[in-house]
Amino acid sequence: MEPIWAVGLMTGTVLDGNIDVALIKTDGERIADFGTYTLAPYPAAIRALLEETLRQARFGTYTLAPYPAAIRALLEETLRQARVWNFDGPEPAIFAEAEEALTRAQSAAVKDLVESYGLTIGDIGVVGFHGQTVLHRAPQPGRRGDTRQLGDGALMHSILGAKVAYDFRSDDVRAGGQGAPLAAAYHAALLREADASGDTAVLNLGGVGNVTWWDGKDNIVAFDTGPANAPLNDFIKANGLGEMDRDGALGAAGTVDEVRLAKLLQHPYLTKPYPKSLDRFDFGAAMADGLSAEDGAATLTAFTVSAVGKALDLLPRRPKRLAVSGGGRRNPTMMAMLARRANVEVVQAETLGWKGDAVEAECFAFLAVRVLRGLPISFPSTTGVPRPMQGGRLAG
Numbered sequence: 001m002e003p004i005w006a007v008g009l010m011t012g013t014v015l016d017g018n019i020d021v022a023l024i025k026t027d028g029e030r031i032a033d034f035g036t037y038t039l040a041p042y043p044a045a046i047r048a049l050l051e052e053t054l055r056q057a058r059f060g061t062y063t064l065a066p067y068p069a070a071i072r073a074l075l076e077e078t079l080r081q082a083r084v085w086n087f088d089g090p091e092p093a094i095f096a097e098a099e100e101a102l103t104r105a106q107s108a109a110v111k112d113l114v115e116s117y118g119l120t121i122g123d124i125g126v127v128g129f130h131g132q133t134v135l136h137r138a139p140q141p142g143r144r145g146d147t148r149q150l151g152d153g154a155l156m157h158s159i160l161g162a163k164v165a166y167d168f169r170s171d172d173v174r175a176g177g178q179g180a181p182l183a184a185a186y187h188a189a190l191l192r193e194a195d196a197s198g199d200t201a202v203l204n205l206g207g208v209g210n211v212t213w214w215d216g217k218d219n220i221v222a223f224d225t226g227p228a229n230a231p232l233n234d235f236i237k238a239n240g241l242g243e244m245d246r247d248g249a250l251g252a253a254g255t256v257d258e259v260r261l262a263k264l265l266q267h268p269y270l271t272k273p274y275p276k277s278l279d280r281f282d283f284g285a286a287m288a289d290g291l292s293a294e295d296g297a298a299t300l301t302a303f304t305v306s307a308v309g310k311a312l313d314l315l316p317r318r319p320k321r322l323a324v325s326g327g328g329r330r331n332p333t334m335m336a337m338l339a340r341r342a343n344v345e346v347v348q349a350e351t352l353g354w355k356g357d358a359v360e361a362e363c364f365a366f367l368a369v370r371v372l373r374g375l376p377i378s379f380p381s382t383t384g385v386p387r388p389m390q391g392g393r394l395a396g
Contacts, residue, residue: 008365205328248333
C-alpha cells in the first residue's frame with residue numbers, strides 16, 4: 001500500500017479544552033523522516049508489532065483546536081454522570097448529546113486543519129477518531145473490563161465524506177485485554193529510530209501516565225504508570241486557582257508532605273504486574289485533602305513522578321532515559337521532580353525530533369491506517385490480549 005494522508009484526533013481525559021489534531025502521511029508501517037533502516041529478527045509477536053510500523057510516514061501538521069465552552073462544560077458533566085453510571089444499567093441520556101456535540105466539533109477541527117495545510121478532505125485516506133473516554137474499568141480476575149469512548153464515526157463520515165476509523169479499544173477489552181495503552185505500536189516505532197539500545201523509554205503524561213519500553217531486540221512493554229495531570233488539575237480547579245498548575249508555580253512553591261506521599265505510594269496498583277491500565281478517576285484530587293494549594297500541588301506532583309519511578313522498576317530492564325510527551329512535560333516542576341525522584345534522565349520529546357503535543361494524535365492517524373489495512377493495533381505485551389489484535393470500526 002502506498003502511503004496516504006491520515007488525520008488523527010485525540011482528546012484526553014484531563015479535559016484541557018482542546019482537540020488534538022494531527023496530519024501525517026503513512027502506510028501504517030513506515031516513517032520516512034527518520035531515514036531507512038534494516039529490520040532485525042524478532043519473535044513473531046514482536047515482529048508483528050515492529051515490522052508493521054512506520055518507515056515512510058511524512059509528518060504534515062498539527063494543531064490544538066479549542067472546544068467551545070458549552071461543549072467543554074457538557075463533557076465535564078458527562079464524565080460526572082459516567083462515574084455515577086459505572087457500567088450499571090442504561091447509559092445516561094447525556095451520552096448521546098455529548099457524543100453528537102463532540103463529533104461535530106471534531107469534524108470541524110479536521111476540516112479546518114486539512115484545509116489550512118492546502119489539502120481537501122478528498123485527499124484524506126482515513127481519519128482516526130479516538131473520541132472522548134468517559135469511563136474505563138480494567139479487567140479483574142473473573143471480571144472482564146469495560147471501556148466507553150464517545151464518538152460517532154458514522155456521523156463524522158457523513159459530515160466529512162472521508163473514511164473514519166473509531167472505537168479503537170472495545171475489541172481489545174472484549175478479548176480480555178486492558179484496552180490501554182494503545183500508543184505502544186507508535187511509540188515503539190519512534191523509539192526504534194531514536195534509540196534501539198533499550199536505554200530510552202517513552203512516557204506520556206496526560207490525564208494518566210503511560211510508558212512504553214522496547215529492549216531493541218525481542219521485548220516490548222507498555223502500561224499505565226499511575227496518575228499524571230488529572231488529580232493535580234482537579235485540585236487546582238477545586239481551589240479556584242485556574243485550570244492547571246501553570247508552569248509548575250504552585251508545586252515549586254510548596255513542600256511535599258513526605259509522610260502522606262509514603263502512604264500513597266503503598267497503593268497496590270503501583271507494584272501490580274503489567275499489563276495494567278487506569279481510569280482517569282482511579283486516583284483523585286482527594287489525595288491532597290487538607291493541604292494548602294502549594295503543598296497539595298507539590299505532593300500530587302511528587303506522587304505522579306514517584307509512581308513513574310515505581311513503574312520503571314517493574315520493567316525487565318530499567319531505562320536510563322525517558323522521552324516525555326503530553327502536557328505534563330510543560331510543567332518544569334514535574335519534569336525536575338521526575339528526574340530526581342524517579343532517578344532517570346528526562347528529556348522532552350522534542351529532543352528526539354518529535355512533536356511532544358502531537359504524538360498521541362499522530363498515533364491515532366497511524367492506527368487508523370492499520371485499521372484500514374486490517375493490521376493489529378494491540379498486542380499481548382502491551383494490553384494483555386491473548387494474541388495480536390485487530391481493532392477499531394470503520395465508517396465509510
